[in-house]
Amino acid sequence: MILPIKIYGDPILRKVSVAITKNYLNLNKLIDDMFETMHKAKGIGLAAIQVGLPIRIFIIEATDDETKFYFKGVFINPNIIKFGEEEKYLPEGCLSIPKISGVVKRPDRISIEYLDQNWEKKTEKFEGWESRIIQHEYEHLQGELYTDNLSTMWKSMLSPSLELIEKGTLTGDYLT
Numbered sequence: 435m436i437l438p439i440k441i442y443g444d445p446i447l448r449k450v451s452v453a454i455t456k457n458y459l460n461l462n463k464l465i466d467d468m469f470e471t472m473h474k475a476k477g478i479g480l481a482a483i484q485v486g487l488p489i490r491i492f493i494i495e496a497t498d499d500e501t502k503f504y505f506k507g508v509f510i511n512p513n514i515i516k517f518g519e520e521e522k523y524l525p526e527g528c529l530s531i532p533k534i535s536g537v538v539k540r541p542d543r544i545s546i547e548y549l550d551q552n553w554e555k556k557t558e559k560f561e562g563w564e565s566r567i568i569q570h571e572y573e574h575l576q577g578e579l580y581t582d583n584l585s586t587m588w589k590s591m592l593s594p595s596l597e598l599i600e601k602g603t604l605t606g607d608y609l610t
């Protein structure tokens with residue numbers, strides 16, 4: 435089932451998500467629906483808060499044929515326990531902020547603890563795109579968006595578009 439994606443300006447995106455327990459109802463169905471929603475929107479990551487549920491879960495499925503890059507995961511109750519020192523600048527977009535992208539500075543490496551879809555506890559290190567996508571989705575769980583942490587230049591470049599998105603004038607095809 436395709437779920438409606440919450441868009442920039444919706445106050446729910448600013449909520450801090452809460453941890454869930456194994457008793458959370460119909461979690462596998464929610465995860466399936468999140469993948470379906472993300473695929474339809476041609477996204478590579480989606481946090482539950484983006485479909486209106488302030489719970490600590492996000493999914494990722496990203497692929498790049500040219501570099502044979504493939505990364506898929508379900509992250510439940512994640513906790514980034516360490517950020518690497520080296521930082522990189524790369525462009526990012528977000529399904530909740532349609533049509534635009536901005537260059538975001540982030541640490542290249544992270545260590546993260548989380549539960550996978552089988553509720554198995556994992557502690558893993560990620561770098562490069564995997565690390566970046568995880569950090570982007572993780573921010574959603576804190577009520578943050580990538581546009582919060584842009585440089586002054588990028589903020590001023592994107593602010594007219596952000597106003598239009600907030601008004602509903604600038605929208606994504608996948609939202610109709």
Ligand code: CO
Nearest residue numbers: 527528529530
């Ligand atoms: Co996003």
